[in-house]
Amino acid sequence: MDGIVFGLxxxxxxxxxxxxxxxxxxxxxxxDYRVARFTRAVAIGICTVGVTLAxxxxxxxIESATGVNNAAKLGAHICAVVWCGSLQLxxxxxxxxxxxxxxxxxxxxxxxxxxxxAMLPLFVGTTDETVEFTTEFATVPGVTxxxxxxxxxxxxxxxxxxxxxxxxxxVARRAGHVWTARGLALSSISALLGVAYAASKGSYxxxxxxxxxxxxxxxxxxxxxxxxxxxxxxxxxxxMAMVGRRLASRVAVSAT
Numbered sequence: 001m002d003g004i005v006f007g008l009x010x011x012x013x014x015x016x017x018x019x020x021x022x023x024x025x026x027x028x029x030x031x032d033y034r035v036a037r038f039t040r041a042v043a044i045g046i047c048t049v050g051v052t053l054a055x056x057x058x059x060x061x062i063e064s065a066t067g068v069n070n071a072a073k074l075g076a077h078i079c080a081v082v083w084c085g086s087l088q089l090x091x092x093x094x095x096x097x098x099x100x101x102x103x104x105x106x107x108x109x110x111x112x113x114x115x116x117x118a119m120l121p122l123f124v125g126t127t128d129e130t131v132e133f134t135t136e137f138a139t140v141p142g143v144t145x146x147x148x149x150x151x152x153x154x155x156x157x158x159x160x161x162x163x164x165x166x167x168x169x170x171v172a173r174r175a176g177h178v179w180t181a182r183g184l185a186l187s188s189i190s191a192l193l194g195v196a197y198a199a200s201k202g203s204y205x206x207x208x209x210x211x212x213x214x215x216x217x218x219x220x221x222x223x224x225x226x227x228x229x230x231x232x233x234x235x236x237x238x239x240m241a242m243v244g245r246r247l248a249s250r251v252a253v254s255a256t
Contacts, residue, residue: 005228006054009235013048016235020044023242039093040242043086044235050079051231073133074123077150078116084157084194085112087234091164115153122146135201135219138208148205151198158194158230165191165237183241190233197226 020041052058059072088108126142127133137143165188172181204219 005224006051009051009228009231010048010055012232012235013044013051016239017041017045017048019239020242039086039090040238043083043090044238046079046086047083047231047235050076050083053079068127069129070123070127070131070133074127077119077133081112081115081119081150081153084154084161085109087161088157091161091168094168095164112153115149118149119146122149135204135208135223136216138205138213144205144209148202151202151205155195155198155202158191158198162188162191162195179243180241183237183239186233186237186240188237190230190237193226193230193233197223197230200226 023041053062053072053076062072062075063069085108089105092104092108122142122145123133126140126146131137131140131143133143133146135147165184169181169184169188172184200219200223204213204216204223207213
């Protein structure tokens with residue numbers, strides 16, 4: 001299941017990364033260049049790396065090459081944190097005025113840095129050849145705490161991303177930017193799927209701690225599917241908004 005889902009995500013992410021990087025490069029000399037164009041390309045690129053690391057075959061290669069157990073999982077989780085943080089920066093740049101933009105950016109960078117600073121010691125103190133950082137090893141306290149820190153960050157950031165995308169969707173719709181509105185609406189749905197992923201995995205960890213977990217086999221199916229749908233729909237939504245705006249601009253130019 002993981003190989004199919006995350007392999008497909010990696011392919012879609014590669015396409016989205018190329019398109020976003022190309023757009024950011026084309027717009028680099030504009031006087032109204034926004035941080036959002038750069039962070040969008042970074043977010044999709046980092047996401048692509050992260051889902052590639054989550055493919056079981058790639059994970060085995062990384063761990064064999066580095067000699068570090070769980071190295072690929074740590075890399076995928078770090079990518080997820082940076083990905084969510086980059087999306088926050090992109091949407092903050094689009095949503096806030098210049099007076100509060102810098103403080104908003106710094107606050108979100110600091111939040112992501114604190115999460116990584118909490119995750120890394122937990123990883124170092126817990127990992128060994130007999131432990132995997134998955135819900136299957138929820139009996140290991142270090143694994144549970146590590147995953148809960150990671151999942152809490154994902155839930156919080158995806159919640160904010162959904163909120164910001166919803167607001168921007170309404171603005172784009174009122175302004176007549178149809179494709180931008182559709183792309184942002186899809187991105188909002190994908191962020192909610194990200195919250196659902198964190199809730200699915202986190203609820204298993206919490207119920208396991210309380211002694212009444214729901215079946216692990218269901219969690220191992222539901223969580224990857226939610227994560228894959230979130231990644232695919234987000235990349236599709238952001239790319240749709242970007243390409244749609246460009247097409248609309250070309251139509252407007254040709255009409256004049």
